[in-house]
Amino acid sequence: MEAKSSQMVGKTNDSNKVGVVETWLRKHRLVFTGATRHPFTLSIRDGTVDFKSFKKWLGQDYIFVRAFVPFLASVLVKASKESDDTSDIEVILSGMASINDEIAWFKKEASRFGVSLTSVVPQKANVDYCRFLESLMSSEVEYPVAMTAFWAIEAVYQESFAHCLEEGSKTPEELKETCQRWGNEGFGKYCQSLQNIANRCLEKAPDNLVSKAEVVFLRVVEHEVQFWNMSRLEA
Numbered sequence: 001m002e003a004k005s006s007q008m009v010g011k012t013n014d015s016n017k018v019g020v021v022e023t024w025l026r027k028h029r030l031v032f033t034g035a036t037r038h039p040f041t042l043s044i045r046d047g048t049v050d051f052k053s054f055k056k057w058l059g060q061d062y063i064f065v066r067a068f069v070p071f072l073a074s075v076l077v078k079a080s081k082e083s084d085d086t087s088d089i090e091v092i093l094s095g096m097a098s099i100n101d102e103i104a105w106f107k108k109e110a111s112r113f114g115v116s117l118t119s120v121v122p123q124k125a126n127v128d129y130c131r132f133l134e135s136l137m138s139s140e141v142e143y144p145v146a147m148t149a150f151w152a153i154e155a156v157y158q159e160s161f162a163h164c165l166e167e168g169s170k171t172p173e174e175l176k177e178t179c180q181r182w183g184n185e186g187f188g189k190y191c192q193s194l195q196n197i198a199n200r201c202l203e204k205a206p207d208n209l210v211s212k213a214e215v216v217f218l219r220v221v222e223h224e225v226q227f228w229n230m231s232r233l234e235a
């Protein structure tokens with residue numbers, strides 16, 4: 001029984017099945033942790049963060065978030081054509097609604113920190129990440145693959161910022177709102193919904209698509225690490 005259940009990981013149909021995403025998270029634990037426990041977010045958590053780094057991240061992330069909108073729209077289009085569950089559209093739409101809020105929040109936050117969003121020059125890591133997003137927008141990229149990227153992008157932020165709000169963290173008062181934005185319980189539930197959608201799609205997908213999605217997951221994680229690295233001031 002034991003041997004069978006481990007062989008069937010990600011492929012079982014019982015209610016307490018282990019999804020494909022969980023198997024990747026186990027297999028690539030260290031890589032994923034590199035993105036969700038990055039020195040930049042850990043410095044927010046322990047209160048040692050340099051506000052210049054934070055401002056640099058804020059300006060760069062605004063550019064990324066603007067590029068994320070058409071990516072979300074492309075996932076919505078794929079879902080409307082390829083998904084067999086109409087609730088996927090609702091989850092994606094809720095993500096689009098929160099991005100709308102987020103753009104307004106970035107403007108408010110930037111003015112509070114004295115960052116001029118119109119004069120931010122995108123750094124190489126940002127340009128590379130946005131280019132990667134663009135490649136995923138192609139109609140040639142299948143829904144399960146795009147959905148995997150979508151989940152991973154959101155999950156890295158959720159796990160990173162939720163950690164800054166945990167018991168014992170010394171996050172500076174001025175940065176708590178940022179951490180709340182992605183670390184709150186509602187955003188956690190939204191990420192779980194994205195993960196469930198990804199799992200459901202991947203379960204039905206042929207092996208070659210699952211492998212493609214796994215590679216995309218790892219590339220998202222790499223891009224996220226590079227993105228955090230940009231906050232280094234010498235960079």
Ligand SMILES: Cc1ncc(CNC=O)c(N)n1
Nearest residue numbers: 061064065102153154157227
């Ligand atoms: C680089 C990066 N990755 C993920 C997110 C979170 N998604 C939307 O806000 C983000 N803002 N920036």
